[in-house]
Amino acid sequence: MTSSSWSRAAFVAAVGDAVRAPSIHNSQPWRFRYRADAIDVLVDPSRALPACDPTGRAARVSCGAAAYNLMLALAAGGAPARYTTGIGATVVRLTPAAPRPPTPAEQRLHRQIGRRHTNRAAFADTPVEPAALAALTEAAHAEDGWLEVVTGDRLDAVAGLVRAADRELTADAAYLAELRAWTSEADHRVEGVDRQAAGAAQHPGELLARRDFGGAAQDTTHDLARAPVVAVVGVAGDGPADETRAGMMLQRVLLTAADLGLATAMYSQPIEVPAVRARLRDLLGRPDLPQLVLRFGYAPTTCYTGRRPVADVVDVGDG
Ligand SMILES: Cc1cc2nc3c(=O)[nH]c(=O)nc-3n(C[C@H](O)[C@H](O)[C@H](O)COP(=O)(O)O)c2cc1C
Structure with missing residues (x-):
């Protein structure tokens, strides 16, 4: 089968799934190009966050997550893709693979694309079973990544690094101005993090200092970031293509x-402050720089952030 297996309609529908991916500050730093022989995922430089993401690392992670959704959507439609990373501004190029029915795992993960969201609320104390942790670890391995659960003293040390990095970032006026620009409720309904998604304001005593998206202060002593499970994820290497693959791995773990x-x-x-990121790597005793700290647990759905319309992020001109 040729690239014609992906009609423009199938491309547009798959992009509808791709844009549900997580992105730094919900900046949605992506574009999708329909070509005669491929689909390209590009970083959109006009969506850059120079203060918190000067190298574009988080934008590439976000684009990798979107590319993962795109591939799942195409596979769910029976027309899977192969991918190549790092061709100039094109962070991922998809080309058609042999058609086949989707696997049960692909179908299951595809169904989660619209349900996944970032949850900044308190999680229940219910423990996460070892089988679930094994499935998360396996999801990272399946995308050539790693996921390491941290407990006890190492969890305290990771929490200390999150707080130290958060302090350093929030001392920077440019970082704060950029964060505020992406959290203004009125103007950012299709992008940015609104007040509802932000959750409550950071509590000084919480274990893992959440990024302060301007949520309202809460009169509570309950630790909203209490951690049933905290894990650090990464991939081998830290070049631009590795960052894109980290996004694919991240999305598989999240789904x-x-x-x-x-x-x-x-x-x-802790990933955005280079010295803290190096300390986190050393704490884990790994050769690779970590890509994100994650907290997992059981909690009701909070809310879904908006997305720009698909028409604003596609280029179907030369297909
Ligand atoms: C690379 C990356 C870094 C992120 N860092 C944070 C963070 O430090 N704190 C946070 O609350 N959310 C973080 N997020 C989550 C985004 O804010 C979230 O994905 C975005 O607002 C869209 O919302 P959704 O995930 O609910 O769809 C990050 C997401 C990505 C992809």
């Missing part, structure tokens, strides 16, 4: 969590 009924919160402050 697997959703399929297991788990809520997820993300913490990238």
Whole structure:
């Protein structure tokens, strides 16, 4: 079968799934190009966040997550893709693979695309079973990544690094201005993090310092970020193509969590401060720089953030 297996309609429908991916500050830093022989996922430089993401790492992670959704959607339609990373501004190029019915795993994960969301609320104290942790670890391995659960002293040390990084970031006026620009409720209904998604304001005593998206202060002593499970994820290497693959790995982990009924919160402050990121790597005793800190647990759905219309992010000109 040729690339004509992906009609423009199938492309547009798959992009509808792709844009449900998580992205740094819900900046949606992606574009999707329909070509005669391929689909390209590109970073959109006009969506850059120079203060918190000066190298474009988080944008590439976000685009990798969107590309993962795109591939799942195409596979669910019986026309799967192969991918190549890192061709100039094109972070991922998809080309048609041999048609086949979707696997049960692909169907399950595909069904979670619209259900997954970032949850910044308190999680229940219900423990997460070892089988679920094994499934999350396996999801990272399946995309050539790693997921390491941290407990005890190592969890305390990770929490200390999240707080140290958050302090350093929030001391920077440019970082704060950028964060505020992406959290203004009125203007950002199709992008950015609104007040409802932000959750309550950071509590000084909470274990893992959540990024402050401007949520209202809460009169509570309950630790909203209490951690049934905290994990750090990464991939081998830290070049641009590795960052894209990290996004694919991240999305597989997040969709697997959703399929297991788990809520997820993300913490990238310790990744955004290079010295703290190196300390986190050393703490884990790994050669690779980590890509994100995640918290998993059981919690009701909070809310879904908006997305820009598909028409705003596709280029079907030369298909
Ligand atoms: C690379 C990356 C880093 C992120 N870092 C954080 C973070 O530090 N704190 C946070 O609350 N959410 C973080 N997020 C989650 C985004 O804010 C979230 O995906 C976005 O607002 C869209 O909302 P949704 O995930 O509910 O669809 C991150 C997401 C990505 C892809």
